Amino acid sequence: MxxxxxxxxxxLFASIVALLWPFLFYPLILRALPTKPEAxxxxxxxxxxxxxxxxxxxxxxxEKLANLAMLKCLHPDLEILAFDDGSSDETAALIAAxxxxxxxxxxxxxxxxxxxxxxxxxxxxxxxxxFTDANVMLxxxxxxxxxxxxxxxxxxxxxxSLHYVGEGDSATASVGSLYWRIExxxxxxxxxxxxxxxxxxxxxxxxxxxYPVFPDSVLDDLTVSMAVVFAGARLVKARDVxxxxxxxxxxxxxxxxxVRIAARAWHTHxxxxxxxxxxxxxDRFKYASRKIIRWFGGVFILTGGLAALSLALRISxxxxxxxxxxxxxxxxxxxxxxxxxxxxxxDILIAYAATLQGVIKAMSGRTVTIWNPAKSx
Numbered sequence: 313m314x315x316x317x318x319x320x321x322x323x324l325f326a327s328i329v330a331l332l333w334p335f336l337f338y339p340l341i342l343r344a345l346p347t348k349p350e351a352x353x354x355x356x357x358x359x360x361x362x363x364x365x366x367x368x369x370x371x372x373x374x375e376k377l378a379n380l381a382m383l384k385c386l387h388p389d390l391e392i393l394a395f396d397d398g399s400s401d402e403t404a405a406l407i408a409a410x411x412x413x414x415x416x417x418x419x420x421x422x423x424x425x426x427x428x429x430x431x432x433x434x435x436x437x438x439x440x441x442x443f444t445d446a447n448v449m450l451x452x453x454x455x456x457x458x459x460x461x462x463x464x465x466x467x468x469x470x471x472x473s474l475h476y477v478g479e480g481d482s483a484t485a486s487v488g489s490l491y492w493r494i495e496x497x498x499x500x501x502x503x504x505x506x507x508x509x510x511x512x513x514x515x516x517x518x519x520x521x522x523y524p525v526f527p528d529s530v531l532d533d534l535t536v537s538m539a540v541v542f543a544g545a546r547l548v549k550a551r552d553v554x555x556x557x558x559x560x561x562x563x564x565x566x567x568x569x570x571v572r573i574a575a576r577a578w579h580t581h582x583x584x585x586x587x588x589x590x591x592x593x594x595d596r597f598k599y600a601s602r603k604i605i606r607w608f609g610g611v612f613i614l615t616g617g618l619a620a621l622s623l624a625l626r627i628s629x630x631x632x633x634x635x636x637x638x639x640x641x642x643x644x645x646x647x648x649x650x651x652x653x654x655x656x657x658x659d660i661l662i663a664y665a666a667t668l669q670g671v672i673k674a675m676s677g678r679t680v681t682i683w684n685p686a687k688s689x
Contacts, residue, residue: 327616468545574670
């Protein structure tokens, strides 16, 4: 075997390991780590404020408001605040009509979720700030189970568990559901061993005293949740705090969503870098394994694919041509398919491409501050 062949094999092997790292090797390492128990103390549950932002969510509002009314009935002292980001539909009117249930704050126009959440947090009075999304429904025991975890004074933030609905609507939804189940299991293991490294906006909370100062251009859920870790407190996940959200079924909607999230995630990473460098070794390892390596999965697919094609070319140009044509055929079939394994594989590749595009977009100095609800949700 020549030196070039060996180099290509090493590149292919490294690319495969890096691609599988967040989903195979990292979980195995987490499972081998010892459990860090929580130290719960008896006492009254802290007061809480539930916050969410909305833009053109009129279709989701009746169910959302009914869900909030149920939570308020179970927790009469729960403060609920909503920010409308300049909706052009009836979102603000629907929320305003429930003034006894929800305090509505209206922005001057499109200013973005981070800006809206900062406005809400500044007006909230609860000891614990609970963040959620306009299209997310919380189970009836979610608030009580979440607040119970704050009985440990070392706990500064608590994440819930997101259960997606609509897995069978399309291959895109099926892949999204599988990805999220893996993500939830990783967060469970991270929580068991110390800290979860970052929350998503569907359901998470922090002590109000830990709420940070940050620009409108970053991902508020990642920035706010990581502030708990930076403060030396624990960020844990509660499996019995359940939120439900409908999956995005359309490829175009999901692609745009992933580009937007990845761009803001990388921009947020750059903003948080000074604090990230001061974290402990285990937390830095978790952050790199679950976030940074995954953001560059598209690069690993490209480098591994090119290395494999180069090896095939050195064996036989005809073999390389056949492999390339076969891969192109599968991609074309996958783009046309809406269900089945080929469609699912295509959606995985599309997801990596969208994430890489978002990261490159952020690296070039462009980011996104506003969002639009997915029409295929």
